[in-house]
Amino acid sequence: MDERYECKIISAGKPMFNLKAGSGQVIGTSQSYTSASASENIDASVESNAPSARVDDQTT
Template sequence: MGKFVITTRANGEFQFNLKAGNGQTILTSEGYTTKAACNNGIESVKNNAADDNRYDRKEAKNGKPYFNLKAGNGQIIGSSEMYESVAARENGIESVKKNAPDATIDDQTS
């Protein structure tokens, strides 16, 4: 089962990582100025993860595939790591779809 891990960045912003059951990070958020905004981001991931149309499949300048998960308003709510292949990126998307909706929250900021 997946989990969202909330941490604090060096600049004081909050961020979350969605981790798969094996502990691997499959999605990373932007920085949020408040924990409430970070929690809203988590809820947005949970609500949008199942919709394939919310995944923006991209290729980095170095040719490595990655994806962004977007909310209904088009705002990016999470980004993946860089993958070695398109197939690996698709597996990452499937992992987010599977893990995000029922993921628990592990708040490591307090």
């Protein structure tokens, strides 16, 4: 994911991400996911829907 996406692990240990505008303001927030494999599906979905996007996985 590129710099517009901020991947996080929330307090319950679940992955989620924020989408940010060029100004850094959060303009969208994903749901929280239940597992690391679900988080990997997020990455795959973003890559297939935005093939030129750079991936920056900050959950590992």
